[in-house]
Amino acid sequence: MSPQFQRLVDRRPALSADELLDGFRPSERFGEVSFDTYRPDPAQPSQAQAVAELQRFAGSVSGPGSGGKGGGFFSRMFGGSSGAAKGSKQGIYLDGGFGVGKTHLLASLWHAVPGPKAFGTFVEYTNLVGALTFPKTVQALSQYTLVCIDEFELDDPGDTVLMSRLMRELSDAGVKLAATSNTLPGSLGEGRFAAADFQREIQVLADQFEVLRIDGEDFRHRGLPEAPASIADEAIEATVEQRFDGKVVAMDEFSELVEHLSVVHPSRYRHLIKDLEGIVWRNVHTVDQQALALRLVVLADRLYDRDLPIVASGTSFDEVFTPEMMAGGYQKKYYRAVSRLTALAREGMSDRA
Template identity: 70%
Template structure:
C-alpha cells in the first residue's frame, strides 16, 4: 500500500541555515561536471565556454586574501572580474555549465535560481541575505529574470553588495518575454539591467541550436477521478504519495512562503492532484509556478484529474508579461505528468 500524505496539511518551519543549505544544484544537476558536458564540434564557442569557466573556477579557489577589502567593501583588483555571465539560447547547456562551475569550486558557495534568491530576500530581509551570502566564495544565479523590473533592481543591488564584499558571481538569464522563439541572446539586456556591475562581468557566449521552436510537448489526457484513485493504490505501493484536492492545495500555498517549497515537498515520491482547474489569479499562478519548478527539480511524477496542464493558466497569462514563467511551468508539469501517467522519463 502507498503512504498517503497531503501537501495541503504541511506547513514547514525552516531555519536560516536550512534555507541556505537548499542553495545547491537540483538532483538533475547533482553530479554534472565540465567533463560530462559534451561540446558540439560544430559550435566552438561551447568548448571555449568550458575553458573560460575552468579558469574562472581556478580564480575563485586561488584568489588573493581579501580581509580588509571585505571589511571595508573595497573593489577587487582590476584584472579579477567580479563575475561571469553565460549568454546563449535555450537548450545549449547553460545550467549544466553553471552547475559544473559550482561543483568545481571548493569554498562556501550557493546555487539557485533568480526566483529562489528573491524569495530568500523575502524570507530573511535584504540585509540579512547580504550578511548570509557575503562570506561565500561563489554565488551562482540561474535564469536571471529580465521580465520583472522590481525584482531585477533588487537582484542587481544584491549582486553589487556581494561583489563589493569579494564574492564571485556567475549567472545565466532568460530572454525577454517578447523574444520567445526568436533564438536571440540576452547579454545586452542583462548588462543593461545590472547597470553599474556590467563592466565587472565577463560575457561568455555559447552558440547552439535553439530548441524553443519545438513548442510544448503534448499534455496527456487527464485521468478520471476514479482512475486516479485506483492508480494511486495499484501503482505506487510502498511509495509516499501526496494526494490533494487541487483547490485546497492552491489555497494552502498562500500560507507557505515560496522559499520553503523545497522542504514543503521533502520525502514525497509522487504527487496526485484531484480536479485540477484553471488558475485565474496572477499572484496564485506565480506561486504555483515556483511549486512546479521545485517538483521538476526533484523529478516528482504527477498524476491528475481535471483540466490538462496546457489549460492550467488562462490564455491572457500565457500571452502576458510573465509568459516565459508560464510556458516553462506548463512544459515542466506536462513532462512530470507524462512520467507519472505514461512512465516516460521527464527530460
C-alpha cells in the same frame, strides 16, 4: 503494497536561516555533474570554449571573499572607473537557448570551487531575501566564495533594484558571481516593464559579467509539448495505486493546494515536497489569479528539480494558466512551468513504478 498517502496542505515547513541556505545547492538532476561530464557539440565550438573559460574562472575562486573587499565591479561602477579588462570581472554570464547545457555548466562550476558557496534560481534568491530580509541575506552570502544564479530574469522593477543592490553588496565583499539566462544582460527586462526607467540598474547588471555565448539548438522555437490527456477523477485512485505502489505520495485537491501555497513562503517549497516520491492532484483547474499562478510556477520548478512524477485529473497542464498569462510579461515563466509540469505528468503516466 498500497501507496503511503500524505497531503501537501498539511505541511507547513518552518526552517532556520541555516536550513534555508543549506538548500542552495544544485538539484538531484545536477548533483554529480562536472566539466568532464559535459559533452560539447563538435559543431558548436562555443560550447568547448565555454568549458575552458569556466574552468579558468573556477581557478580564480580561492576562498570566501576571494575578490577582495572594496574591489568589486559595483564599486567601480558607482565610485571609480567604469570598467575592467576582460578576465578581471567578478561575474561570468552564460547566454544561450534552452537545451545547450547552461545549467549543467553552472552546476559544474559550483562543484569545482571551494565553499561555502550557493546555487539557486533567480526567484529563489529573491524569495530568500523575502524570508531572511535583505541585510541578513547579504551578511550570509558575503561569506561565500561563489554565488550561482540560474535562470536569471528580471520580471519587475522591484526585482531589478533588489538584485542590483544584492550583487553590488556581494561583489564589494569579493564574492564571485555566475549566472545563466536566455537573455543577454543588456536586454534583461525588455517587454516586461518600463526598462528605460531602470536603465541605470540594468546597465549596472550588464557591465558586471564576462558574457559567454553558448550556441546550439534553441528549443524555444519548438513551442510547448503536448500535455497528456487528463485522467477522469473516478479513475485516479486506480491509476495511483498502480503507478505509486509502496511509495510516499502527496495527494491533494488542486484548489486547496493552490490556496495553501499562498500561506507558505516560496523559499520553503523545496522542503514542502521533501521525502516524497510522487504527486497526485485531483480536479486541476485553470488558475486565474496571477499571484497564485506565480507561486505555482515556483512549485513546478521545485517538483522538476526533484523529478517527482505527477498524476492528475481535471484540466490538462497546457491550460492551467489563462491565455492572458501565457501572452503577458511573465510568459517565459509560465511556458517553463507548463513544459515542466507536462514532463512530470508524462512521467506519472509511464508504466515505470
